[in-house]
Amino acid sequence: MSKNKKWYTLDLGLNKKKNTTGSCSCGNISENCTSAKQELSADEFYKAAVNASIGEERHKDGFDQVFDVKMDRRNAFKKLTASLLIGAGAVSTSCSIITGDDTKEKAQINWEEQFKGNYKLMTDEEKQGTIDRLMRSYELQTGKNISMTAENAVANVLFGYAFNISKCQGYMNCVSACVEENNQDRNSQMQYIRIHEMKDGEGFKFDNADDNYYHEVPAEGHFYMGTQCFHCDNPPCVDVCPVQATWKEEDGLVVIDYDWCVGCRYCMAACPYDGRRFNWSKPEVPENEVNKNQHYLGNRMRKKGVMEKCTFCVQRSRKGKNPACVEACPTGARIFGNLLDPNSTIRWVLENKKVFRLKEDLGTEPKFWYFMD
């Protein structure tokens, strides 16, 4: 019957007993026990000796070398105690009666944040859960409150942007508004927007353009154009991400889950527009300058070793506001709106002005158009 079994059962040595019913311990009933013993040659003895000492370890690999070893009871207890101590240390902060409630809560939040899933796959409740934890975590760390939201993309909205290169005068109000709005690292002076000063009559020559000028603007014989993340409809940065930490939302925004990003910077290499930025150090913003109106996918505080970029101010645009750069621009060179709404001003620009996009031939389909008066 046991031969017909299609599954394996744990052999606890109970079946062997049937064979040991004979008088001899070697299990041989028919012959004399002593006759089974044979003389060993010198070679065979050597092999047997080696087998007895390290034999099993030769065939073991990886974990088995550590876990599947013969040990006596005393050693086993020693090792068990050591590992228990390590394990206990890890949970002691959350279970200890000595540490304060805050520390416990912090450990609990850290634990849950560590093992949460990809934002893209979260249900609305899970999204609410994680932003609640992040807000509480900030409160525990700094004693101050922030408001973080996780609005999803609104239906029938596709965000688009138009930039008037005849109007931009290079004042860079957009750049500083962006830094303040999006809590970018002050130490490394990270900026999402670059304003390029280009010579009149030479066209777009990024090699000869200056994106870090400091003189009175507009300079004679120059024009200005800004670049940032273009929120491509066919974004190459999304395709190359090995962990799907960046993706395109329904409203066209290309966003990053900072907690899922592993910092490989493939996206940075894939972007043909230099739209992405990397945190080489821990981003720091003075407490009184932190913008406390945050979105999970937008301007919440980042950590060291993750990518970030322009999100068309998702924390603002999904509430119906314009991005900070659009609001700050003193010349009205920046137009933002819903591409799907035929009554929107951005649609009027696309339909009535001569528009073009940067590196259109790459097929990235940026949702960021340039136009002239």
Added chain:
Amino acid sequence: MKNKEITYHLLILLLLILNSCKEKNKYHTITDKIAAESKPYHGELSSDELLADIPLIKITEGKHTFLIPERKGQIQSFACIECHSKPVSQMKGLEKQKAHWNIKMSHANTDVMNCASCHNGKDMNTLHTLTRQPVDFNLSYKLCAQCHSDQFEDWKGGAHGKKVAGWTAPRASMTCVNCHNPHNPSFDKRWPVQFNTQKAVERNETLDH
């Protein structure tokens, strides 16, 4: 039995084919997508709340209807007739401190424009057009549009000028005088609001290597 198996395999094949037509490739270009999915937005988002505290007036120009900020309330010394009780010609000779000494005209040249090109000497509370039609101070864009017709077209459509608040309806656009000083309409040269010293340092370092 065999028939069942064949239909089963066919079904799987069909599913695979259907699955391979990904949403991503639904449209070839973004313009196709815009053309196909375009429809007026009447969703949950609106600018009403953002515009609640701003006095606005509704205007209709051509086929565009939108809001612009009310102006008269923003002019410090409105109403003008509080001082201009007499016609300007009679006030000229008065031995008093000049009221508008700080206004320097830098808008076209004096052959083309002077105060009276826009200000209505007969009724100081209003402006007037080139053909002496009175225009309310709230609708001053009508005066600008007399010469700057291209800018006017762009402004109506939304390519020139800024929005008052958000991108959603109702549309509220800044009017000409919210950004341009009508007496000196061009923008001055000035220094950029910031300079990235870190970028400058990093680029210098790279040059040294």
